[in-house]
Amino acid sequence: MSRILITRPEHDLPTRYLSRWSTKIIEEAQSKGFEVLDLHREKACQTEFMGRVSKTRPSLVVLNGHGHPDAVTGHNNEVLVATSENPEILGGLLTYAVSCDSAASLGKRVCAADATTFIGYTDKFTFTMQYRKISRPLEDERARPFMEASNHVAVSLLKGHTARQATARAKRLFHQKMMRLLSSTADPDALLDAQTLWWDMQHLVCLGDQEKRAF
Amino acid sequence: MANVELKNDEVRDLVLARLSVLSSDTAISIGSNGSFTRDELIEHVAAGDPVGKKFEEIQLEWLRSLKEGIMTHVADPDYQT
Numbered sequence: 587m588s589r590i591l592i593t594r595p596e597h598d599l600p601t602r603y604l605s606r607w608s609t610k611i612i613e614e615a616q617s618k619g620f621e622v623l624d625l626h627r628e629k630a631c632q633t634e635f636m637g638r639v640s641k642t643r644p645s646l647v648v649l650n651g652h653g654h655p656d657a658v659t660g661h662n663n664e665v666l667v668a669t670s671e672n673p674e675i676l677g678g679l680l681t682y683a684v685s686c687d688s689a690a691s692l693g694k695r696v697c698a699a700d701a702t703t704f705i706g707y708t709d710k711f712t713f714t715m716q717y718r719k720i721s722r723p724l725e726d727e728r729a730r731p732f733m734e735a736s737n738h739v740a741v742s743l744l745k746g747h748t749a750r751q752a753t754a755r756a757k758r759l760f761h762q763k764m765m766r767l768l769s770s771t772a773d774p775d776a777l778l779d780a781q782t783l784w785w786d787m788q789h790l791v792c793l794g795d796q797e798k799r800a801f
Numbered sequence: 802m803a804n805v806e807l808k809n810d811e812v813r814d815l816v817l818a819r820l821s822v823l824s825s826d827t828a829i830s831i832g833s834n835g836s837f838t839r840d841e842l843i844e845h846v847a848a849g850d851p852v853g854k855k856f857e858e859i860q861l862e863w864l865r866s867l868k869e870g871i872m873t874h875v876a877d878p879d880y881q882t
Contacts, residue, residue: 774823
């Protein structure tokens with residue numbers, strides 16, 4: 587059985603949004619018959635992450651959380667994988683990291699291993715929100731375009747697309763949502779949201795084995 | 802069209818003007834830099850601090866892309882940004 591491991595820290599506003607919207611990825615995975623290893627909240631810690639990845643070698647790893655060029659973090663910003671510590675843990679795997687900056691350095695280091703793919707962002711993953719909806723992220727229609735476009739990387743991989751195709755499909759969705767916002771001349775917030783979608787789209791990259799699939 | 806480079810204070814004024822028309826309900830997450838309401842972001846941009854600078858960078862990338870005319874490119878498997 588194919589497995590997806592997903593980390594869902596939830597200790598601040600951005601991680602809460604990513605965590606809640608990642609339930610859509612989980613639903614998609616389950617509908618496709620994947621076994622889901624859901625490292626939610628305190629389970630998104632290095633011990634659990636290392637143990638699960640080492641033991642199960644999942645077909646797809648989705649990392650939500652803060653990051654910087656050399657690391658991806660989990661719950662309460664505990665480092666899960668870092669260039670200086672344990673990049674080899676992702677060797678041979680297909681990883682999508684919704685984690686600021688991590689594709690800039692960590693992703694490249696990880697992809698030094700054969701048959702390894704790292705899809706992620708080379709700068710800050712940025713999104714807008716409706717402040718009155720922050721306690722109900724799934725009802726936040728301003729965050730929806732960002733979350734859906736980001737999720738589309740994982741959803742496309744779960745549908746069997748290659749890493750290269752999944753990245754392009756997600757970029758296309760970022761672009762479509764941006765163009766739709768730009769056509770909305772009556773909404774004063776639309777321009778900011780379009781600009782931010784453009785930023786995320788520009789910084790989404792696919793490193794390593796471009797033809798790798800989740801199954 | 803003349804190639805006009807904006808000075809730092811001109812960029813800041815432009816960004817502040819754009820922020821001022823946003824709905825008060827606007828919030829933005831800039832990764833590990835934090836999450837901010839519209840008014841908080843205005844303060845950061847006016848202060849010229851790292852958060853403000855990052856937001857200005859996002860705006861400048863947009864302007865640069867407009868100038869280069871690459872907005873209409875549709876992402877496809879062979880399109881490289």
